[in-house]
Amino acid sequence: xxxxxxxxxxxxxxxxxxxxxxxxxxxxxxxxxxxxxxxxxxxxxxxxxxxxxxxxxxxxxxxxxxxxxxxxxxxxxxxxxxxxxxxxxxxxxxxxxxxxxxxxxxxxxxxxxxxxxxxxxxxxxxxxxxxxxxxxxxxxxxxxxxxxxxxxxxxxxxxxxxxxxxxxxxxxxxxxxxxxxxxxxxxxxxxxxxxxxxxxxxxxxxxxxxxxxxxxxxxxxxxxxxxxxxxxxxxxxxxxxxxxxxxxxxxxxxxxxxxxxxxxxxxxxxxxxxxxxxxxxxxxxxxxxxxxxxxxxxxxxxxxxxxxxxxxxxxxxxxxxxxxxxxxxxxxxxxxxxxxxxxxxxxxxxxxxxxxxxxxxxxxxxxxxxxxxxxxxxxxxxxxxxxxxxxxxxxxxxxxxxxxxxxxxxxxxxxxxxxxxxxxxxxxxxxxxxxxxxxxxxx
Amino acid sequence: xxxxxxxxxxxxxxxxxxxxxxxxxxxxxxxxxxxxxxxxxxxxxxxxxxxxxxxxxxxxxxxxxxxxxxxxxxxxxxxxxxxxxxxxxxxxxxxxxxxxxxxxxxxxxxxxxxxxxxxxxxxxxxxxxxxxxxxxxxxxxxxxxxxxxxxxxxxxxxxx
Numbered sequence: 001x002x003x004x005x006x007x008x009x010x011x012x013x014x015x016x017x018x019x020x021x022x023x024x025x026x027x028x029x030x031x032x033x034x035x036x037x038x039x040x041x042x043x044x045x046x047x048x049x050x051x052x053x054x055x056x057x058x059x060x061x062x063x064x065x066x067x068x069x070x071x072x073x074x075x076x077x078x079x080x081x082x083x084x085x086x087x088x089x090x091x092x093x094x095x096x097x098x099x100x101x102x103x104x105x106x107x108x109x110x111x112x113x114x115x116x117x118x119x120x121x122x123x124x125x126x127x128x129x130x131x132x133x134x135x136x137x138x139x140x141x142x143x144x145x146x147x148x149x150x151x152x153x154x155x156x157x158x159x160x161x162x163x164x165x166x167x168x169x170x171x172x173x174x175x176x177x178x179x180x181x182x183x184x185x186x187x188x189x190x191x192x193x194x195x196x197x198x199x200x201x202x203x204x205x206x207x208x209x210x211x212x213x214x215x216x217x218x219x220x221x222x223x224x225x226x227x228x229x230x231x232x233x234x235x236x237x238x239x240x241x242x243x244x245x246x247x248x249x250x251x252x253x254x255x256x257x258x259x260x261x262x263x264x265x266x267x268x269x270x271x272x273x274x275x276x277x278x279x280x281x282x283x284x285x286x287x288x289x290x291x292x293x294x295x296x297x298x299x300x301x302x303x304x305x306x307x308x309x310x311x312x313x314x315x316x317x318x319x320x321x322x323x324x325x326x327x328x329x330x331x332x333x334x335x336x337x338x339x340x341x342x343x344x345x346x347x348x349x350x351x352x353x354x355x356x357x358x359x360x361x362x363x364x365x366x367x368x369x370x371x372x373x374x375x376x377x378x379x380x381x382x383x384x385x386x387x388x389x390x391x392x393x394x395x396x397x398x399x400x401x402x403x404x405x406x407x408x409x410x411x412x413x414x415x416x417x418x419x420x421x422x423x424x425x426x427x428x429x430x431x432x433x434x435x436x437x438x439x440x441x442x443x
Numbered sequence: 444x445x446x447x448x449x450x451x452x453x454x455x456x457x458x459x460x461x462x463x464x465x466x467x468x469x470x471x472x473x474x475x476x477x478x479x480x481x482x483x484x485x486x487x488x489x490x491x492x493x494x495x496x497x498x499x500x501x502x503x504x505x506x507x508x509x510x511x512x513x514x515x516x517x518x519x520x521x522x523x524x525x526x527x528x529x530x531x532x533x534x535x536x537x538x539x540x541x542x543x544x545x546x547x548x549x550x551x552x553x554x555x556x557x558x559x560x561x562x563x564x565x566x567x568x569x570x571x572x573x574x575x576x577x578x579x580x581x582x583x584x585x586x587x588x589x590x591x592x593x594x595x596x597x598x599x600x601x602x603x
Contacts, residue, residue, distance in 0.1 A: 165521070175517040183520045198520030208511040209518070216531040227578075227585050231593035234574055239479055239599040246485075246598060249521045256524050263528065 034421035037392040040348040041301050041416050042294070042333065043153075045130055047283065047326035048307030049376045050354040052383040054323060056117050057402075061086060064316065064362065065371045073100075073324045076331030077109045077352065077387060088317045088369065089324040091278060097321055101278045104331035109352070113389030114397040116439065119407040121356045124381040126307070127178045129355030129409060134182055134303065136413025136432040145178050148185035150431045153413045154196035155184055157301045160425040166255040167300045168196040171290040173283055173307045175200050183249065187431070195249040196301070197259070201289030202282050205266055214267040221257065229253070262296050274340065276332035281322065283308045287329040291336040298343050300420065304333070312358060316371035334389065349390030349419050353409055357381045384409065388439060392419075399443055410436035479565060482602035488516045490603070492529070495595055498561055499533050501540045523596075530595050534588055547587045551576050554587070562594035564603075 053063040055074060060083045061067040071083025082100055093099040105112075122138040123129040132138050134152040142149055154168050172179040184195030203209060219225045251259060266273065266289065274295065275288035283306035290304045306326050312319035330352055338345045360380035362372035386407060400406030410433045417426035418438040426432065486494065492512045496504035504512070512529065519525035533539055547554045555575045559567040567575070579585050594600060 170520070175514060180517050180520070196520065198518075200518035203514050203518035208514050212508070212512045212515050213525075213528050213532060215535050216528045217535040219531065223584055224589060227582055228589050228593045228596070231575075231578065231585075231590060232596045234578075235593065235597035235599060238568075238571060239482075239597065239602075241598060241602070242483055246601065248523060251521050251524060256521070256527070259521070259524060260528065 034418075034423055036421040037419045038347055038349040038390055039420075040299065040344045041419050042337070042348060042350040043133070043301075043303045043412060043416065044330055044333065044350065044352045045133055045303065045305040045307075046330065046352050046354050047323065048310035049126065049129075049312065049356050049358050049381075050309055050323065050326075050384065051312070051358040051374060052118075052380070052385070053360075054320065055354075056115075056385045060320075061371075064374070073320060074327035075103050075108065076105045076327045076334075078115075078327075079108050079110045089320040091280065097317070101324060101328050104277070104328065104335050109330070109334065109350075109387050109389045110398075111396050113387060113393045113395055114399060114439075114443065116386040116388075116399045116407045116442070118400040118402060118405040119353065119384050119386045119409060119411075120382050120405050121354065121384045121409045122382070123356055123409075124377050126310070126355055130177075130179075130182060130305065132409045132433075133353060133355055133412050135185070136410045136426070136436045138408075138410055138433050145181070147181050149187070151185045151187045151190035151194075151429065152182065152196075153416050154301065154303070155187070155190035155194035156413070156417060156422060156426045156429070157420060158194035158196070159190060160422040161300065161420060163300050164255060165195070165197050165249055165251045166258060166297050169290075169293050169297065169299045169302045170196045170198045171286060171293055171302065171304045172198060172200045173202065173286045173305050175203055177307070179305060189429075192247045192249060196303075197249060197251065199289070199293065201286050204263070205271075205289060210267065213263065216260065216264065218264070225253075258297075262293075265296075266292060274336055276328055278325065278328060281308050281325055283322065283329055284325055284332075287333055291333060291340075294337065294344060295341050298341065301416065312374050313363070314365045314373050315367040316362075316373050317367045317369050319373075346391060349388060349393055351386060351388050351412055351415065353386040353412055354384040355409065357383045386412070386439065388415070394443065397443070407439055407442050408433075408435060411439050411442070414438040415440065479563065479599050482599060484603050486601055486603055488513045491526070491601065492516070495530070496533070498595070499530075499539050499591065500536075527596065530592055534592065541591065542587045544586055547579065547590070551579060554579075554590075558590060558594060562591070563597075563599055 053059045058070060058072040058080050060069050060071045060073065062070045069083050069085050072078050072080030073082060073089050075082060087100060088097040090097050090100040121129055123132055127144050128142060131142050131148055135148050135150045137150045139149050154170060157163050158168050170183045180198055180200065183198040184192050273288050274291035276284050279285050279288060286306060287304060290302065294302055306329055308322035309319055309326060311322055334350055337348050356376050357380055358374045358376045359378045363375050365373040413432060414423060414426060414436055415438045417423040418440055423438060489509055493504050493509055516522065516525050542554060555567055555572050559565060
């Protein structure tokens with residue numbers, strides 16, 4: 001009898017010992033089971049509507065203004081020689097914009113990774129395009145100023161990898177274009193509980209943030225903050241909230257203190273941060289702060305949105321300058337990861353994709369050089385590219401070509417899922433576009 | 444005989460007519476809720492900030508500053524966190540209107556009532572009053588600033 005009891009208890013104890021370590025706070029029995037290609041992913045939403053002609057096709061003024069001058073103004077990302085005449089995209093020298101920004105990377109991203117030359121963007125608008133990049137879906141019911149309808153990659157990562165909020169970041173170029181809404185969806189199976197931390201550095205650390213956020217008092221965690229929270233929780237328990245639950249990204253108290261410390265450090269730095277060598281527009285300062293976020297938090301997933309290129313609606317010269325700077329920004333991100341963040345160096349895959357392209361034909365708006373602007377509404381808007389670089393990404397590979405579109409912007413979600421080892425979880429949600437596939441499967 | 448018959452019919456008729464059903468008076472079922480349950484509308488970022496500012500400084504926030512603070516709230520994903528940062532910024536300003544620690548402890552009842560009135564626009568229940576009286580009395584390090592902070596962070600303060 002004693003022997004039987006002993007065997008029964010021993011079996012139960014062994015089973016418990018095997019199962020309990022895998023019980024996660026989210027209630028999942030196991031963390032993601034797929035093998036990871038890298039521990040960190042950075043996705044750059046590039047950069048406010050980029051014409052294929054001035055990016056991958058490198059036609060400069062040739063297929064926009066009817067001036068036969070071609071060349072590559074994105075020489076951190078793409079192979080190819082820069083234009084030799086009518087340089088307007090650089091920093092100011094003798095003439096406005098006549099000094100191209102020096103290349104940051106010794107090897108272009110095209111040499112280091114894989115370039116999908118012709119990728120389809122299903123949306124002609126920024127918000128729809130960005131939503132395709134983060135939702136892996138091309139829902140046309142998605143409205144402006146509305147939370148994403150389907151889960152975002154942030155929620156997939158947090159839910160299926162059991163990642164804390166401080167390990168998933170969305171760094172936006174501002175608070176316009178519904179950008180701040182994209183850090184989580186209103187999908188009932190995902191939502192705010194799995195949302196990403198969002199930051200719009202040009203506001204948070206801009207004049208507004210300095211005026212209203214930078215002088216925060218530091219409270220002692222045990223002697224001051226603990227009683228404050230204790231009284232707050234008493235008040236909350238007494239509040240009969242009949243209006244519904246309060247929704248929002250949830251950081252633990254420890255994470256909140258860490259983020260507050262980060263904010264304080266950034267204010268104390270007074271702009272002396274990991275900025276790119278040239279930082280004369282909003283995208284470049286956004287990227288500088290995004291690099292600081294990566295240095296501080298070492299996120300599993302960082303999505304960075306840059307968008308100054310959209311000035312192309314009314315100023316083609318400024319568009320070229322912004323596109324040149326967006327390339328500079330991407331080069332800086334990759335260089336910072338490899339040289340200043342040891343835990344992410346060699347362990348990060350970066351994806352770069354425009355959310356949408358721009359029109360083939362110009363609008364009638366001329367800039368100071370008499371060059372015409374371009375909107376984004378015709379079929380040329382569907383033409384974009386995607387770049388991937390990092391461990392387990394084939395170097396010096398081109399996929400697709402003009403007339404042979406391979407890939408779509410919604411592919412980025414299953415691609416990130418594959419990199420982080422949660423592809424099956426994400427695909428089995430059934431919430432991606434039926435045509436979205438991991439880019440690794442397209443090669 | 445006929446007279447008797449008519450009398451019987453009359454009595455019977457009066458009896459029937461007098462059998463009116465008595466009305467039954469009942470009380471409608473009402474769900475009893477605390478006094479803060481009527482707050483069902485979530486404040487917008489602008490409403491939150493302008494009311495917070497008025498509560499802490501006893502003066503109105505300018506429209507320019509209101510716009511800027513609202514932008515700051517939008518620029519950070521964790522709204523609880525950014526509200527904490529805003530409150531702690533305000534607490535760091537010399538013009539914030541706070542009672543002294545002595546004023547609070549000398550007249551706890553009045554302090555608690557005033558704090559509830561100021562932040563939650565209602566009187567405290569007896570249980571609430573008792574909690575804060577006990578809490579403040581037994582925690583000598585708790586300051587009016589910390590009490591105000593907790594009220595400004597509370598869920599109820601987000602609604603009106």
